[in-house]
Amino acid sequence: MADNIISVRNLCFSYTEEDAAKEHPVLKNLNIDIERGSFVSILGHNGSGKSTFAKLLNMILTPTSGKIYIDGRDITDPDMTEDDVFDIRRRVGMVFQNPDNQIVQNVVEEDVGFGPENIGVPTKKIWERVEESLKKVGMLHERKSSPNHLSGGQKQRVAIAGILAMHPKCIVLDESTAMLDPVGRREVLDAVKTLNKEEHITILWITHYMEEVTEADKVIVMNKGEIVMEGKPKEIFAEVETLQKYHLDVPQVTLLAHELKKRGMTIPVGITSADELVDVIAKQLGK
Numbered sequence: 451m452a453d454n455i456i457s458v459r460n461l462c463f464s465y466t467e468e469d470a471a472k473e474h475p476v477l478k479n480l481n482i483d484i485e486r487g488s489f490v491s492i493l494g495h496n497g498s499g500k501s502t503f504a505k506l507l508n509m510i511l512t513p514t515s516g517k518i519y520i521d522g523r524d525i526t527d528p529d530m531t532e533d534d535v536f537d538i539r540r541r542v543g544m545v546f547q548n549p550d551n552q553i554v555q556n557v558v559e560e561d562v563g564f565g566p567e568n569i570g571v572p573t574k575k576i577w578e579r580v581e582e583s584l585k586k587v588g589m590l591h592e593r594k595s596s597p598n599h600l601s602g603g604q605k606q607r608v609a610i611a612g613i614l615a616m617h618p619k620c621i622v623l624d625e626s627t628a629m630l631d632p633v634g635r636r637e638v639l640d641a642v643k644t645l646n647k648e649e650h651i652t653i654l655w656i657t658h659y660m661e662e663v664t665e666a667d668k669v670i671v672m673n674k675g676e677i678v679m680e681g682k683p684k685e686i687f688a689e690v691e692t693l694q695k696y697h698l699d700v701p702q703v704t705l706l707a708h709e710l711k712k713r714g715m716t717i718p719v720g721i722t723s724a725d726e727l728v729d730v731i732a733k734q735l736g737k
Contacts, residue, residue: 454519455620455652456484456507456542461516463502473514476502477675480516484620484654489646491655491663493686494672495697500656503672504624507654508544509535521619540569543613547625549597549605552612558600559584559593562611569616576615583614586649587641603634607641614645620652621645627662635662660693661701664722671696684720703727 461480464473477499484490494500505511506518509525518525521541523534530538546552555561563580571579584590587607597605606626613621623642627635639662646653655666663669669686671679673696679686686693690708693700700708707721707730715734721727 452483453486454483455486455521456482456654457517457519458482459517459519461503461506461518462514463499463506463511464514475675477506480675480677482670482677484652485667486619486652487646487650488667489643489653489655489665490668490670491657491666492670492672493657493660493663493698495658497674498672498696499675500672501624504544504622504654504656507542507622508539536569540616541618542620542622543616543618545606545609545613545621545623545626547628549602549609552609553597553605556596556598557593558589558595558597558608561597561608562593562615565612565616579615579617580611583611584608586614586645587611588637601634602630603637606630606634606638610638610641610645614651618651620654622654622656624656625658627657627659635659658698660687660698660704671698683722686720687722688719 458480461477462475463477464475466473480503492500492503502511506513507520513526520538523538525538553561555564559580562583563576566576566579580593581590584593587610589604589607589611592600592604597608600608610621621642627638630638642653642655643665645651655662657663664683666683669681669683670677671686678696679689679692687704690700690704703724704721707717707727711717717730721730
């Protein structure tokens with residue numbers, strides 16, 4: 451049996467209008483398992499329900515019905531105390547879209563140490579955690595800098611370091627590259643992949659950028675509050691027409707491979723990178 455850090459069963463969530471006369475279903479009977487130490491991407495266009503799901507995991511929202519288990523604990527239990535909620539948020543750290551909403555101090559190292567200080571970690575241990583966390587995201591050289599002087603990608607890496615300093619078991623990143631340029635997006639994604647591979651921290655990467663999910667262990671596609679596809683990246687990328695039906699921007703290289711295959715060239719399904727396609731074409735031409 452898989453060792454799941456997150457398990458969701460029959461999860462539903464609806465927003466209720468002010469007069470309580472109408473409910474707007476956002477999530478419909480979700481069943482999801484996130485294996486400990488894995489890198490899982492949730493993919494979907496805006497309005498698909500993926501960010502609502504992230505807020506439910508962090509207990510910012512409460513489910514309408516269904517169960518959420520985090521590290522074996524039922525977080526929908528009505529008897530959860532404030533200390534229990536804090537402990538869950540420490541175990542599953544959340545990185546949001548805009549790092550400016552998550553950075554609260556005027557110096558990088560002080561911001562990273564803010565969380566551990568609030569939970570009573572001894573001062574010596576705080577600075578050890580700060581150095582360790584900044585080193586892991588490649589930002590130790592900026593420890594004395596003001597966050598205001600950093601690029602968007604650097605700020606997001608500082609936000610991730612702040613989560614790391616709390617020693618989480620899982621990090622949920624909700625559209626954390628949406629406000630970044632391509633360089634910043636690459637910096638953040640590389641840092642997160644390293645944390646997953648070297649530190650074995652479970653990553654739940656929520657995005658609408660298909661090119662960001664190519665190296666995930668599993669991809670879950672959401673549409674209108676439901677899971678409509680689930681599988682390894684190559685399995686998902688192979689379904690070009692289905693992805694387009696769900697209003698996802700299929701990468702150009704995947705579209706090109708799909709068109710070449712339709713025109714009779716022997717192309718394997720699920721091409722995810724230009725290098726992969728070039729190798730396939732070179733072999734075809736070299737026959």
